[in-house]
Amino acid sequence: MVTVSPNKIIRIAIADDVPILRKGLILLLNSYKPCGVDIEANNGEELISKIKSAENKPDICILDISMPVMDGYETLSAIKQYWPNIKVVILSVHYNEYTIIRTVREGASCCLPKEVDTDELFTAIKQVHNKGYYHTELVKHYLNNSMYEDVRKLKLNKNEQEFLRLCCSDMSYKQIALQMELSPRTIDGYRDDLFLKLNIKSRSALVMFALQTGLVTSPSEKA
Amino acid sequence: MVTVSPNKIIRIAIADDVPILRKGLILLLNSYKPCGVDIEANNGEELISKIKSAENKPDICILDISMPVMDGYETLSAIKQYWPNIKVVILSVHYNEYTIIRTVREGASCCLPKEVDTDELFTAIKQVHNKGYYHTELVKHYLNNSMYEDVRKLKLNKNEQEFLRLCCSDMSYKQIALQMELSPRTIDGYRDDLFLKLNIKSRSALVMFALQTGLVTSPSEKA
DNA sequence: AAAGAAAAGGGTGTTTTAACGGTATATAGC
DNA sequence: GCTATATACCGTTAAAACACCCTTTTCTTT
Incomplete structure (x- = not known):
């Protein structure tokens, strides 16, 4: 610590791809006195690079999950690796067991839904800064009571990610196999693995999972 | 018109369920001079009731699509029915052919994605107020070139909505039929109808459609 | 009251999905 | 060298999804 003042402002960095x-x-x-936003970025990569070149590192990073180039999951990992002391608050439309468990187990100090009310957001930021964490009832519930035991299993490898992405379409598994240049049997294996990991039984539920966690983003349509 | 001043402010009402x-x-x-926000609501029903009791009606309503109680599609219809002169701007994460065609054909003056940049938002609002509409390239493209010919077909009835909702799960069609107290054949018919209307071929694509258009919202998880 | 449209229910077949049981290979750690 | 682990691969069977053509019932509309 170089300078410590009694009324030190909470320095905040924000990564979110929705400008408004x-x-x-x-x-x-x-507008909330104890806070000051120094850094803003529209994706994780930009945030990391801005923090790297910042003279004073932020106290807290507020991250969205679904962002282009580098999403919130990856950004969280990177921040915790480079600067373990920076607190991370996840603020996302994606607010489900997978997202909560994965981010909190990876070191997020707080995971909030975008529907959070402004007062609770202020409370959360203050408590994260003072106590190091702020967990909502739902977060507490999943921390005590989750079907996901092993964090490592929550991360999908490249092939699994690609498979999941292609599942979100009209393609049959056979067509997905063709596209990925793998045997249909291998694709079956990917599916069976995911069903087991995620405790689901159908491709429909797989699509739901992919979209709700932000692991697959619907292709932003361009004319 | 009761009072017309040369530098009249554009009166705005906003309905969105995300407080931040x-x-x-x-x-x-x-902060943008020509604009003034008079009314805010966190769902369509609240917005309608606030407009009803407002002395001066807004010039422009900015609507989110996916809101509890009354969504953006229904709110748009209601506004255009009661106050055809109020301009509606749709501002939503849902930005696809279905959403664009349905809202614009129903009388929306503008349909923008939440990823819109602040300058474009200001431009859009000004042009909507002056010229009555603002269409992005994607909106223009779909207006000239859409697979949906008939707007009426874009609206789903109660049963179709319920069916679509239940499709977003692990349930088989047989289970859905049981739940809805209808014959499995009838459910097959609903599916075939939707496949035809939406030009898709699989339940996975149906789930994608349901989530991307906001016609089905993932149940906000509660502990 | 008759005609027509829309919704519900039906039969039958093919294709795809999903559950279950496996093997072979590479490679990283002990 | 052995063991654990991850990846790719294979076969069988049952269930579900999907396509196609058809009838009955229930409403609107005229």
């Missing part, structure tokens, strides 16, 4: 939300959040947080 | 986005948007729009 990001700008709004900045106005909102800056 | 709503608050942020209000700060943002109020």
